[in-house]
Amino acid sequence: MLTMKKADYEKILAHAKENLPEEACGLIAGTKDGDKKIIEKVYLLENMDHTNEHFSMNPKEQLAAVKDMRANHLVPLGNWHSHPESPSRPSEEDKRLAYDPTVNYLILSLMDMDQPVLKAFDIDKEKNVTIEELVIQ
Template identity: 45%
Template sequence: MLTIPKEIIDAMIAHARWDFPLEACGILGGTDGLVSDHYPMANIDQSNEHFMMAPKEQFAVVKELRAKEKVMLAIYHSHPETPARPSEEDIRLALTPDVAHVIISLAGAAPDIKAYRIEAGVVTQEPITIS
């Protein structure tokens, strides 16, 4: 289970809306399933169908989290016009089973946020608690 503060949920939604119609992406860090750090990242693919974070930027975030004695808990991205579920590409590119995948859909009247664990192509929805 992931626990995400409302302020971070709001910031993720704002990021997704700001980057619309492109996919937004970022990293959530913390400890023991409790998110405390939010890192909006640039989608270097500039696409509305997929995302790619700059490896140097990702490495800098991981390094900062380690210095704070925290870990990467989740990678998030938006689906500007599709539901909050992993696409075939999301599943294929998910290489870190210990990191959750949070998807923000902007397809409906209100944003929809869901989290998943993806391991060896198997997708399991993970509960999110908003604190």
């Protein structure tokens, strides 16, 4: 189970909307206690691809985020990106690029702007996708 603060959700949502029609992306970090993961901080990164179909994170910003996590004693919990025009589920490319089965992949769908949908996923080595429970509070 993954827990996220309402304020962090709002941050992701605002960043994703600002970057429309392109996909937006970033990292999540926090604490881990067995299966219980708490997101303490979200990072908003530049999508270097600048398209509405895929993303690659700005490596400089990614490095700065990882340094910040270390400085704040947070562990990397995964990443997030938006789907401006498609549902909240990993695309074939998302699955291909999901190289770490120990982290979560969050996808925010803005397909229906009035009803954004944020879901968290696990993607294992065989590229099987399962939904991870995400609580926003």
